[in-house]
Amino acid sequence: MKYITLFISMLLLWLLLTFNLHSANIIIGVIVSLIVTLLFGHSFLTNWKLFYNPVRYLWAVVYLIVFIWECVKANFDVAYRVLSPRMPIKPGIVKVKCSLKTDIAKTFLANSITMTPGTITVDVISDCLYVHWIYVSSRDPKVYNKRIVGRFEKLLKKVFE
Numbered sequence: 233m234k235y236i237t238l239f240i241s242m243l244l245l246w247l248l249l250t251f252n253l254h255s256a257n258i259i260i261g262v263i264v265s266l267i268v269t270l271l272f273g274h275s276f277l278t279n280w281k282l283f284y285n286p287v288r289y290l291w292a293v294v295y296l297i298v299f300i301w302e303c304v305k306a307n308f309d310v311a312y313r314v315l316s317p318r319m320p321i322k323p324g325i326v327k328v329k330c331s332l333k334t335d336i337a338k339t340f341l342a343n344s345i346t347m348t349p350g351t352i353t354v355d356v357i358s359d360c361l362y363v364h365w366i367y368v369s370s371r372d373p374k375v376y377n378k379r380i381v382g383r384f385e386k387l388l389k390k391v392f393e
Contacts, residue, residue: 238276239269288391295387302383303348310349324368328361328377330385337392344384
């Protein structure tokens, strides 16, 4: 069942990327998806049963909305810091803890932090992320943990775990 799931998801991805429903494109998509499934199927979808849980997709949409909102807010914050004559920045690298267990969830969290202006994930070591932050507003780990990771972690846990 794991291989069928991978094959179907690869074929759907092919069709979404090419956006072409001609028979030749579908045949090529089937061949490419079959090759990818046969060559790499053993290393993908270790917990494939989660793939069929429709609630996860609803949480993914909620996550996407929250992510876009956080990016908009961060863009205005960074624009303020750049355009302000005093340049109110206090950069630093902070160590934040995350409670996510799967590698894909940690990767999404690290990328979400990096794609939000004003922060960039420097390193991920076990359950800790090292984040360069444009304005370290507090020395209390609970405060910056909540500001950096808290906004994404709960939703990513519902999507991936």
